[in-house]
Amino acid sequence: MHSRLRIIQGDITRQQADAIVNAANSSLLGGGGVDGAIHRAAGPALLAECRQLAASRGGCPTGEAVLTGAGNLPARAVIHTVGPVWRGGGQGEAELLASAYNNSLRLAAEHRFATIAFPAISTGIYGYPKAAAAAIALRTISQFLQQHDYPQQVWLVCFDEESYRLYRQHSEQSD
Ligand code: AR6
DSSP states (O other): OOOOEEESOOOGOOOOOOOOEEOOOOOOOOOHHHHHHHHHOHHHHOOOOHHHHHHHHOOOOTTTTEEETTTTTSSSSEEOOOOOOOOSSSHHHHHHHHHHHHHHHHHHHHHTTEEEEOOOOSTTTTTTOOOHHHHHHHHHHHHHHHHOOOOSSEEEEEEOOOOHHHHHHHHHHTE
């Protein structure tokens, strides 16, 4: 695993990173899971900004990412990305999941963010198998870090025990 990548267990809304990533949906108007938790913790300023973005650019397509402020969160910014809904694996899900990570990292690099925290995108409500998603997350982030100086550190924040275990397993395999 890349030395600038960390696997941690916890709640992403509590992370003091320059940016935390939200596993959003294309409407950008909020939802359940980590999206709901981020909006609850950030407060109405974040939703107002998301509404503006949704109106001005019609939301965010799957695999892409957009940046907003962070309202009341300890982070400075939120990068909203949209992972794919799992439909059996034959609908470009792996490429779209890798794009969600890459486009989020690209925004962080453009803004010279030192630290960025990711949840396990698509592995909750969107149903992506957790082991396959963990392998893609680790591989995509490691490749990006090899080619870029920013972000300096990436934190993979696991909310559930299973994601934490899978990330650790996959990271040991790729060492
Ligand atoms: N901190 C870190 N990770 C979390 C947190 C948290 N506070 N809460 C949940 N997770 P999900 P998706 C983990 O369902 O699958 C929303 O309605 C969770 O354990 O949040 O990409 C959006 O609006 C899981 O491992 O996102 C979309 O409609 C991971 O975050 C849809 O859900 C992702 O689970 C997106 O679904």
